[in-house]
Amino acid sequence: MTTADPIAADIADVETIVARARVAQAAFESGGSQEKYDRAAQAVAWAIMEPARNKHLAELAVETTGLGNVADKITKNHRKTLGLMRDIADAATFGIISDDPVTGITEIARPIGVIGAVVPSTNPGATPANNIINALKCGNAIIVSPSPKGVPTCEALLGYIYAEFDKLGLDHDLVQMVPGRGSKEKTQRLLEVSDLIVVTGSQNNVKRAYTSGTPALAVGAGNVCVIIDETADLEAAAQKIAASKTFDNATSCSSENSIVVVDEIYDAFVAEMAKTGGALITDDSKITSTLWVKGHLNPRAIARDASEMIEALGLTDEVPADTQYIAVETKGIGPEFPLSGEKLSRVLTVYRARDFDAAVGITRKIQLHQGAGHSVGIHTADDTRPLTLATSIPTSRVIVNQAHTFATGGAFNNGMPFSLSMGCGSWGGNSIDDNLHWKHFIQSTKIVREIPPREPSLEDIFGDYWGQVGK
The missing domain is CATH 3.40.309.10 (Aldehyde Dehydrogenase; Chain A, domain 2)
Structure with a gap:
C-alpha cells in the first residue's frame, strides 16, 4: 500500500496517537503518585459533571445519535460518574498496595499501559468518561473509539477534559480519541496495538476484540x-x-x-x-x-x-x-x-x-x-x-x-460497582462476570520472600479421604 491509500493513512493515524499515548503514559507513571492519579480522575469526573457541560453533552448526544432523551442523559452522566468516584475514592492504585509478612509477598500496583476503549452510541458521554476515569485512576493512558454518531459528543467531552487537565498541567495525550469519523479499519488497528481493550456495545466489536491478539475486557448483549x-x-x-x-x-x-x-x-x-x-x-x-x-x-x-x-x-x-x-x-x-x-x-x-x-x-x-x-x-x-x-x-x-x-x-x-459495562461471564462469551470497574484497569508486581515452610503431611491431606474409601 502507498501512503495515498486512505485505509493505510487511517491506520498510520491510529499508530501515531498510540505512540503519543505511550510517551504520555510513561511520564505519567514515572512521575506518578496516588494524588496525581486521583486528581486526574477527578478532573475527568468534573469535566462531565459540571452542570453546564453535562447539559451540553446530553443535548449533543441526543441531537447527533437520535437516541435517548436529554433529561435522563443528564441524570445518567451525573449519577454514574458520582457513583464511580465514590467507588474509587479510597482505592489504592499506586505504589505498595499490600505487604503481608505471613506470605512474604509485597504487592506493587502497576498500570497496564495504553487502554483502547470502544464505546457505543447509546451512551456517548457517560461510557467513555467512566472508562477514562478508571484508566487514569490506575496510571494508564487511554484512547477512545466512539461509534460514528458518537464522535461529536466524544470530541466535546475530550475538550472539557483538556480544559481541566490544563489546570493540573496534565498531558492531553493521556486521553485521546481515534481521529475523524470512526471506521472498522481504525478500530481494528487500535484493538491490535493497545495493551488492553475494553469494548462496550456491538457484539461484532466484542468478537473482533477477543480475536485481536490483545488482552480484552468485553461485555455481552443484554435482554x-x-x-x-x-x-x-x-x-x-x-x-x-x-x-x-x-x-x-x-x-x-x-x-x-x-x-x-x-x-x-x-x-x-x-x-x-x-x-x-x-x-x-x-x-x-x-x-x-x-x-x-x-x-x-x-x-x-x-x-x-x-x-x-x-x-x-x-x-x-x-x-x-x-x-x-x-x-x-x-x-x-x-x-x-x-x-x-x-x-x-x-x-x-x-x-x-x-x-x-x-x-x-x-x-x-x-x-x-x-x-x-x-x-x-x-x-x-x-x-x-x-x-x-x-x-x-x-x-x-x-x-x-x-x-x-x-x-x-x-x-x-x-x-x-457503578459501571455502564456489564460482563456476562462464559455464558455471554466474556472474560469477566463483574461490572467493569477500576480493578480491571490495573495489574501488579509481587515481591516474593522466603518464609518458614508450610509443607503438610500426606495424612493431613488424605486422612479423611482414606478413612472413607481406604488407601
Whole structure:
C-alpha cells in the first residue's frame, strides 16, 4: 500500500496517537503518585459533571445519535460518574498496595499501559468518561473509539477534559480519541496495538476484540427478563419497572425487555402497569409488523420518546394519551419470535406463567435465546426465590425488588460497582462476570520472600479421604 491509500493513512493515524499515548503514559507513571492519579480522575469526573457541560453533552448526544432523551442523559452522566468516584475514592492504585509478612509477598500496583476503549452510541458521554476515569485512576493512558454518531459528543467531552487537565498541567495525550469519523479499519488497528481493550456495545466489536491478539475486557448483549410472582408488592413493582423501562428511552442494556407474570396476579398487575403508563397490547402481530422493518428494528421507534414511538408503531388511536410504554402479550421465544429479544425501545414483552416454577422456565428459555450471562430480576416477598433464579439460570446478576436499569450498573442503595459495562461471564462469551470497574484497569508486581515452610503431611491431606474409601 502507498501512503495515498486512505485505509493505510487511517491506520498510520491510529499508530501515531498510540505512540503519543505511550510517551504520555510513561511520564505519567514515572512521575506518578496516588494524588496525581486521583486528581486526574477527578478532573475527568468534573469535566462531565459540571452542570453546564453535562447539559451540553446530553443535548449533543441526543441531537447527533437520535437516541435517548436529554433529561435522563443528564441524570445518567451525573449519577454514574458520582457513583464511580465514590467507588474509587479510597482505592489504592499506586505504589505498595499490600505487604503481608505471613506470605512474604509485597504487592506493587502497576498500570497496564495504553487502554483502547470502544464505546457505543447509546451512551456517548457517560461510557467513555467512566472508562477514562478508571484508566487514569490506575496510571494508564487511554484512547477512545466512539461509534460514528458518537464522535461529536466524544470530541466535546475530550475538550472539557483538556480544559481541566490544563489546570493540573496534565498531558492531553493521556486521553485521546481515534481521529475523524470512526471506521472498522481504525478500530481494528487500535484493538491490535493497545495493551488492553475494553469494548462496550456491538457484539461484532466484542468478537473482533477477543480475536485481536490483545488482552480484552468485553461485555455481552443484554435482554433482561424480570419475574413478578404472586407474593410481590404489585404497585411498587409496576412503578419500578415503568421508571426503569422508560429511562433514557430504554437505551440501557439493563432495561427490562420482558417480564414474566405469575397467573395468580396477572390481571392485578396489568392494572397496576396501566396506572404507570403501560398500555397492554394483546395482539402481538401489531407490534412485530411495525417495530421491525425488513428484519431490522425500526429506527423511528428505537430509543424514542413515547409519543414518537407510538406514532411509529401505528398505535396513536389505540392507546391512552398518557401512555409511557407499550406492554405486549406474547408466548413465543427464540429467533422466530423477535419480541423475545432486545428491543431498544419503550416496548416491554409480557409472558404469562401458571406459577413460579413455570416463570423460571420461561426466563431461562429467554436468556438462552439472547442475553445469557447478563442479568435477570424478580419482584417477590419470598427470600428463597432469588437463590432459585441464581442456580437455575445462566446469569451473572439477579436483581431483587429493584428498578433493573438503575440497579444493575450500580446504585447508591445496593453494593454493585457503578459501571455502564456489564460482563456476562462464559455464558455471554466474556472474560469477566463483574461490572467493569477500576480493578480491571490495573495489574501488579509481587515481591516474593522466603518464609518458614508450610509443607503438610500426606495424612493431613488424605486422612479423611482414606478413612472413607481406604488407601
